[in-house]
Amino acid sequence: MEMRHEYLVPHADTPLPQRPEVEILGTTLANVTAPQAIEAIFAPGRRRVCFLNAHCANTAARNGAYAKALSRADLVLADGIGVEIAARMKGARIAENLNGTDLTPRIMREAAARGMSVFLFGGRPGTAERAAEAIAAAVPGLRIAGTRDGYGGAQDATGAIAAINDSGADIVLVAMGVPRQELWMDRFAPLLNARITIGVGALFDFWAGNVRRAPRPVRAARMEWAWRLAMEPRRMAKRYLVGNATFLARAAGAALKARAARVSPKRLLDIAVSLGALAILVPIFIPLMIAIRLESRGPAMFRQTRVGKDGETFTLYKLRSMYVDAEERRAALLATSDREGICFKSKSDPRVTRIGRFIRRYSLDELPQILNVLKGDMSIVGPRPALQEEVAAYPPEALERLRVKPGLTGLWQVSGRADIGFERMVDMDVAYVRSQSLLLDLLLIGLTFRTVISGRGAY
Structure with a gap:
């Protein structure tokens, strides 16, 4: 791809200071709380931020380019109960669940306080615009530098980079789904003038009202994945039923391999029976939880x-x-x-x-x-x-x-x-x-x- 814009020159990144980390299936996560993550994101230098959940880890196992993109990101944050369980299997504890849907509004509030602007890049045509209106209303003082869809608007990488740079945005939210958004950021973020790029998955659909989030009690119970499965069973069944069981099995295998000398036969039995039961019983949880809430x-x-x-x-x-x-x-x-x-x-x-x-x-x-x-x-x-x-x-x-x-x-x-x-x-x-x-x-x-x-x- 030929670049004709004189400002499209890779920027040098300022490394982040040492922070607690935990490795999950080959990907190193920053084991930090939300305030610590926000502090790191806005620290001097350029930041590329990604999130890792069970689906991401499964994708990284199949897609080497995506795995490398995650390894080159400045900050990879833990998202979801699956990652937390995988860490527990290794004897580690995740400091805080930092899914992008909940963390990004906090990042936007910090951006507004600092007078920084944001560019929304991704989603179907019209989605980024509606999402921008919603987050601007929710975060007074937040400056929206521009929007661009992730379909036709993303096909011309040179045009997309030029539009983002011409907007003067300080932060770019990239919502193209895994692994496309991480691959795009890995390749093109160094050519952006924006200091911070964040892969946010389906966030624009939530902000724009295209997809309804799980009720707060379901999210508090760490069962938002079950809600999404109930809302879109045909599309999400493979990701959550097969994918979650696959992820947990791989995580258990990795943990057992790393701790084989210290794990007792009883603990091995516990893990094997629990994973098998979890894979079989997951579909039962959803109707039971709904029935409990209805009564x-x-x-x-x-x-x-x-x-x-x-x-x-x-x-x-x-x-x-x-x-x-x-x-x-x-x-x-x-x-x-x-x-x-x-x-x-x-x-x-x-x-x-x-x-x-x-x-x-x-x-x-x-x-x-x-x-x-x-x-x-x-x-x-x-x-x-x-x-x-x-x-x-x-x-x-x-x-x-x-x-x-x-x-x-x-x-x-x-x-x-x-x-x-x-x-x-x-x-x-x-x-x-x-x-x-x-x-x-x-x-x-x-x-x-x-x-x-x-x-x-x-x-």
Whole structure:
């Protein structure tokens, strides 16, 4: 391609200072919070910013040019729960989920405060213009330098570069989808006068109103991918159902390869069973979450602090089976417990919703704990994860059950669940702790299917 514009000369970049990093399937991510990312983006020098989610990682595995473009970007940020899980598999923690849809408006507010202008490049004809109007209204003082579509407007690279440079834009948002936008930035960003270029994917469609974002509770539950799948099942099924399972399998394989010498057979079993279950059960989550939200207000996902191995606390995930005020009403119901001992259970608990009784009957409310297993907080097989107030009231002999990770299933769960009193449950858990083995875990996993189907002790 012949360049006829005298200002189309590559710029020298100023390297960013050292920052925490984490490597995910060959791509190095800046492991930073949103304020740290914004500070790095606006630091002196030129910046090319990309995001990595499960789909991006799968694409990079197939497309070497895209993988190289990511490696040459100044800042690659973690986007989505898949990347977070992949990091956890390696024993790392992602500082903050920094998807472009939520981070870019914050970048625009900082740009407006600094008096900088932005050029919107990408989307179908007309989309960039509507997106520009929306973000200009949302961010007072933001200067829109210009817009150009990502179809006919992107075919003439020389013309596109000239238009962007003539606009005097300080920032260029490139919305062409993965991997096209990263390849375009990798090749042409050095020829732009703009100091900052950011690949933003489908952001213009959200801003322009072409595509509706997931409701806040779904986003808060880190299930926005499930919403997009529900909205566009034919287009997104391969990306999310096949793609997510493929990504997690590759991430697990890479983590196991890196940590093979330190990973126990039990942890290998946890990861294998969890990934298999996740791939099969993902389509069940969506209708269940919708049914929960339709029956009662509040998020579909329930989070609660539980006590894990060696008394360490963690956040346990469940599908919400009760009304949102269940915790406030618990104390008044303790006297109605159908189980002897510390752990409260009531067959006629008025806090349980109708959909809650159904998902409890078949243990569907426990499915999100697969994420706890992948994160390493729990195991597939182990004692029931206890509440903090329960542990505080434990007799000395019950503390032995905290020597291992709590589990999705175990001796207590396959022997009658809530029909079993606290003392007998403790005896079972202690017996498991003292005699645990891979063969016993496999046996208990097999018995769990029979228990779930029968529904014995589930309420």
